[in-house]
Amino acid sequence: MKAKKLIPILLAVPLVVALAQSYFSPSELEAIKTGGKTYADVFLNQRPDQALCSIHRNRLPGDLLPKFLEEQRALIKYPQSGKLMGDWKKGGAIFNNLQKANCFSCHFGSPVHLGGDVGPSLEKYGLKRGQSEAVQRYTYEVIYNSWAYFPCTVMYRFGAQGLLTPEEIADVVAYLLDPESDFNTKPAVGSK
Amino acid sequence: MRSKAWWVVGVALLLASALAQGSPDPREEAKRQKELLLQTAGILPTELVVQQGEELFNRKGPSGKTMAECDFGLGKGVLEGAAARLPRYFLDTGRVEDLDGRILTCMTRVQGFKPSEVRRSEVVAVAFYIASKSTGHKIQVRLLFPQERELYALGEKLFYARSGPRDVGCATCHVTYVGKRAGVLPYADVLGKDKSWTHWPAYRYSNDQIWTMQDRIRACYGNIGHPQPALYSLPILALELFMAYQNNGAVVEEWPAFVR
Known part of the structure; x- marks a missing residue:
């Protein structure tokens, strides 16, 4: 039995x-x-x-x-406040830190460091796209889990792998999207 | 000798920092730096390390033997072209060994040093010397023994693996993003046209580093926030065998190389 x-x-x-x-x-x-x-x-x-x-x-x-x-989408979590745009100044410190998010190494557009060209240029990201809920959500989700949009891409899965908290990701979203952000008001290093 | 080495290094650093702005092709730039250094100092850091390696090669160990008593793959004391045929399986140890590992075997098994007495800087210097005898030779690595085939397969898998909190892996940049830039240098086509296996051991003038491929692989992992494999470990050896085999037939332009 x-x-x-x-x-x-x-x-x-x-x-x-x-x-x-x-x-x-x-x-x-x-x-x-x-x-x-x-x-x-x-x-x-x-x-x-x-x-x-x-x-x-x-x-x-x-x-x-x-x-x-579907599995990658299921990993995405959002800030408790529900706000997808946080503090752009904090976001800039994360974006431009080699040890932290290291975004500038692959993406062009930072006013602080010369960017690379492994990823698409993000120059004046917010000015070109506006700040609609759809743009905020897309930007947040790609940073949180790039594999939910681009399976197996080289970009780190910042939220899904616990490299950044949801709040920190919202700060980076603000750095990219806020029209007041240095990212959108100052020229990118290397821009012509 | 020692003070001269430091002076040369100083000149190298000055040149490097003065010329760091606006560098086009890194390999052309390295050639230019090398010429300038040769003109001003009269000798290259690579040559100094090779000399040091030769002295160590001819030094007697506790057993009274020099490294000329060791077989680097082509017979006792034969160095001409030996490094271009490594890594390979050795019958006496029953292991696949690369240049670094074979030097370690020579120093411990033949020369009688205790493993703890072997200094990494000495292994690297001897590697520079032995590699210098393969300049102009073709890379000829074979997969004859099962141990070689197993390690090759592991190296290939490691090369294509995605791992760690950043999901990194060699191929993700060195295959998919060849020529693209993250940081200062464009990604080399290590399996293809860049023949990266033939670039190490090398003196790296931008950081004043004297490195073999083992050090280079460890730095690759470190640069992308991935834990590094230990020196002389199997994963390093596996990646080396995979890369060397992929570059089979490539001519060694100059060993030790002079790179950015």
Whole structure:
């Protein structure tokens, strides 16, 4: 009786393991452990969505996209106040800090640092787009979880990975959108 | 010798800071810096490190043996072209080893140093010396032994992995964003036309660093906020074997290289 009950469970175990799709095999993880604990932990704790992007080399097959996007959307949380635009001055300090959000390294448009060109230019972001609720929401959500819009993109998932709080993300949204923000009033470093 | 080295480094830094503005192609810029340094100082930092490495190579260890008693892949004491064929599997250790690792093996197993006595700066200097004997040689790395094939497969996986709180990975920039810029330098096409495997070991004049590929890989991880693999560890070796194999056939322009 007991053994009979166990059979479906035993059958289900390998199935669940297969569904989780780990990227590295157990023997590969053993080799990675020689890199030291802090290095190895990152791979031992690789998230299923990271594994999926690794397996497909950042190009997810179309049939996986709907579920992937839905799961990424579900990770997005909003500030308790409900306000998606916070303090642009605080946002500027986050945007222009290499250790914090490091936005300027990839995006052009900062009046403080010369921007890179890995990501699209954000020059005068707010002046071009206005401050409608839709623009605020889109900007907030892309920063919170870029993979909800661009699966497997290089951009950090600031909110979903806990790199920034919802309030900090709202501050960055304000830095980009507020017409009074230095980002929109001062020229970008390197602008012609 | 030591004071001369510092003087050269000082000149290098002055030149680097004076010429840092408006640099176009980093490789052309490095060539220009190298010429200027050679004209003013008469010797390059790379040459000084190679000399130091040669002295260490010929130094006797506790066992009374020099490094000429070691096999770097082409037979005892044969250095010509040896580094261009690393990493590779060695029958005597039963392991795949790169230049750094093989030097470590030589110093401990043949020369009789205790692992704790081996200084990293000495390993790097010897690596510079041995690598200098492969200038003009073609990269010829093979996947013959199962250990080599396993490490290659791991290196390829690590190269394409997304991991850590920033979801980073080598290929995400060095394949997808080749030529684009995040920070000062454009991303190199490390698997393709830039043949990055042939750029290390090198002297990096912008930061006055004397690095092998092991140091370079660790810095890559560090720069993007990812924990770094330990020196001489398998993940570093795996990435090296993968990159070296991808650059097979590329001619080593100059080892040690002189880079930005």
